[in-house]
Amino acid sequence: MPRSSRADAQRTRDAIIREAVDDASRNGLEAITIGVLAGRLEMSKAGVIGPFGSKEALQLAALEAALLVFREVVWDPVAAVAPGRARLEAVIERWVGCYLEADVFPGGCFLTQAAADFDGRTGPVRDAIERASRRWDKVLANEVRTAIEQGELEDSDPAQVAFELVALAQGINQARQLRHDPDAGARGRAAMYRALRAVAA
Amino acid sequence: MPRSSRADAQRTRDAIIREAVDDASRNGLEAITIGVLAGRLEMSKAGVIGPFGSKEALQLAALEAALLVFREVVWDPVAAVAPGRARLEAVIERWVGCYLEADVFPGGCFLTQAAADFDGRTGPVRDAIERASRRWDKVLANEVRTAIEQGELEDSDPAQVAFELVALAQGINQARQLRHDPDAGARGRAAMYRALRAVAA
Numbered sequence: 001m002p003r004s005s006r007a008d009a010q011r012t013r014d015a016i017i018r019e020a021v022d023d024a025s026r027n028g029l030e031a032i033t034i035g036v037l038a039g040r041l042e043m044s045k046a047g048v049i050g051p052f053g054s055k056e057a058l059q060l061a062a063l064e065a066a067l068l069v070f071r072e073v074v075w076d077p078v079a080a081v082a083p084g085r086a087r088l089e090a091v092i093e094r095w096v097g098c099y100l101e102a103d104v105f106p107g108g109c110f111l112t113q114a115a116a117d118f119d120g121r122t123g124p125v126r127d128a129i130e131r132a133s134r135r136w137d138k139v140l141a142n143e144v145r146t147a148i149e150q151g152e153l154e155d156s157d158p159a160q161v162a163f164e165l166v167a168l169a170q171g172i173n174q175a176r177q178l179r180h181d182p183d184a185g186a187r188g189r190a191a192m193y194r195a196l197r198a199v200a201a
Numbered sequence: 202m203p204r205s206s207r208a209d210a211q212r213t214r215d216a217i218i219r220e221a222v223d224d225a226s227r228n229g230l231e232a233i234t235i236g237v238l239a240g241r242l243e244m245s246k247a248g249v250i251g252p253f254g255s256k257e258a259l260q261l262a263a264l265e266a267a268l269l270v271f272r273e274v275v276w277d278p279v280a281a282v283a284p285g286r287a288r289l290e291a292v293i294e295r296w297v298g299c300y301l302e303a304d305v306f307p308g309g310c311f312l313t314q315a316a317a318d319f320d321g322r323t324g325p326v327r328d329a330i331e332r333a334s335r336r337w338d339k340v341l342a343n344e345v346r347t348a349i350e351q352g353e354l355e356d357s358d359p360a361q362v363a364f365e366l367v368a369l370a371q372g373i374n375q376a377r378q379l380r381h382d383p384d385a386g387a388r389g390r391a392a393m394y395r396a397l398r399a400v401a402a
Contacts, residue, residue, distance in 0.1 A: 026321035031231060107321035112375075116317035119378035120227035120308035130379055163388045167372020171364060174313075174371060177320035178331050179338075187364045195392070 013051040013061075015041060020062040021069075026107030028117045029059050029125065059125050066110035067132055073099050075139070085152035085196075088143045092165070092192050100172045101185040108177040112170050137162045144196075153196060164195040214252045214262075216242060221263040222270075227308030229318045230260050230326065260326050267311040268333055274300050276340075286353035286397075289344045293366070293393050301373045302386040309378040313371050338363045345397075354397060365396040 019037050034055060038048045052058040077098075078090035100109065107113060115133060118126040141158035148155055168188045175184035220238050235256060239246045253259040278299075279291035301310065308314060312333060319327040342359035349356055369389045376385035 028229060028231065028318055030229065113317050113321075115375055115379045116314050117229055119375070133375075133379055159384075160388055160391070163372060163376065163385070164369070164392050166375075167369045167389070167392070168365070170371040170375060171368020174316055174320070174334075174367075175364065178316045178334055183360075184364070187361055188368070190361070191365050191368070191396070 009051065012043075012047075016043075016048055016051065016058070017061050017065045020058055021066050021110065022106055024059075024062055024107075025066070025105035025110045025113055029062065029114045030117045030121075032059065032062070034058075056123070056125060060128060063110075063114060063125065063128055063132075066105070066114075069104060070099065070111065073102075073104055083143065083146045084150045085147040088140075088147055088196065089193075091140070091143065092189065095169060096172060096185050096189045096192070100169060100176065100188070103176075109169070109173040112173050133166075137166065140165055161195055165192055168192050168195065210252065213244075213248075217244075217249055217252065217259070218262050218266045221259055222267050222311065223307055225260075225263055225308075226267070226306035226311045226314055230263065230311075230315045231318045231322075233260065233263070235259075257324070257326060261329060264311075264315060264326065264329055264333075267306070267315075270305060271300065271312065274303075274305055284344065284347045285351045286348040289341075289348055289397065290394075292341070292344065293390065296370060297373060297386050297390045297393070301370060301377065301389070304377075310370070310374040313374050334367075338367065341366055362396055366393055369393050369396065 016037060019040055020032055023036065023040075024032055032055070034045045034048050037043075038045045041048065049055065049058065052061060074091060074094045078087055078094055081087040081090045098104075111129070111132065114125075114129050118129050137159070140162035144153060144156070144158035144161045147153040148158070168191050171191075172184045172188035175181040175187070181187075217238060220241055221233055224238065224241075225233055233256070235246045235249050238244075239249045242249065250256065250259065253262060275292060275295045279288055279295055282288040282291045299305075312330070315326075315330050316334060319330050338360070341363035345354060345357070345359035345362045348354040349359070369392050372392075373385045373389035376382040376388070382388075
């Protein structure tokens with residue numbers, strides 16, 4: 001394949017994935033239909049599925065792309081902050097302010113939507129969502145652990161703090177998406193900071 | 202219609218709704234397909250859709266049935282408890298222990314699933330889900346307000362407490378359904394009780 005065709009093929013693949021991610025954040029990763037994507041992209045169904053081989057492979061590619069967006073928006077900008085309490089607070093600010101409140105995906109948090117869709121199913125998409133969820137829990141718990149070791153947080157259960165932060169992010173997402181609650185971000189952020197302080201008590 | 206036929210029709214309708222609720226809790230209210238329900242119930246597609254008239258009407262009937270289950274499991278058993286802190290704690294026990302941990306629906310919390318499915322859509326199903334969500338928020342906030350007035354909770358923001366309780370319930374549900382976390386109920390319950398104590402601080 002000549003270089004320009006390869007670049008074209010990559011651009012087409014990226015455009016399909018972008019459309020699939022947008023659609024999935026609104027209607028669910030399972031509800032993606034090749035026909036709808038083909039219509040929006042003005043392509044044939046065969047042209048949409050071709051670069052991936054199957055709907056499941058396209059779902060996995062969309063999930064991977066959404067995880068990358070989450071990482072670029074929430075984690076990468078704070079990766080250089082000092083580990084521990086400072087980075088944990090920076091993560092909360094990015095997560096709430098730049099991801100949930102910014103409506104990075106048109107239908108709200110991609111992962112919350114995907115988890116709700118696939119938690120009752122089996123297969124590689126579900127497994128990939130579970131892995132991503134566990135990985136983020138671990139990142140948060142590690143940060144809490146470091147903060148405790150550095151004396152920046154009271155001795156507490158890192159997994160409990162991680163559980164609460166993730167739950168509150170889900171709460172923000174649902175309040176914003178379902179009830180268009182303008183206070184959701186502020187409520188969730190306040191509760192997250194309280195979770196950092198209060199778990200030891 | 203003779204009495205026995207009416208009873209038969211009601212039984213058929215109930216069986217379809219039961220199957221639709223189970224399916225929706227696993228795969229989503231939007232993912233219900235008349236064909237799958239017909240296969241499971243050993244009925245024709247026309248027989249499944251007939252009592253409702255449309256897929257949307259069947260979705261609304263399934264939602265209503267699921268809300269009734271939630272009410273029967275979580276609220277009705279504690280309705281007679283003294284309003285305020287006592288009833289709020291009784292609600293938490295029923296909600297976590299008898300609803301979320303008991304897997305009342307095979308795919309976890311019906312409402313969380315339905316909200317994720319429909320929050321990016323428009324129409325009567327989405328509106329009914331939003332109404333149910335607002336109603337439950339109001340029940341919780343009213344109970345917190347009563348507890349404050351009775352001096353059983355520190356002066357706090359009832360809407361904030363309601364927000365946190367709902368978020369934590371979502372967190373329990375996702376941790377159970379996606380990660381099969383056996384500690385999810387205990388973690389969520391502990392955080393809910395802390396939310397009651399800590400919001401004033």
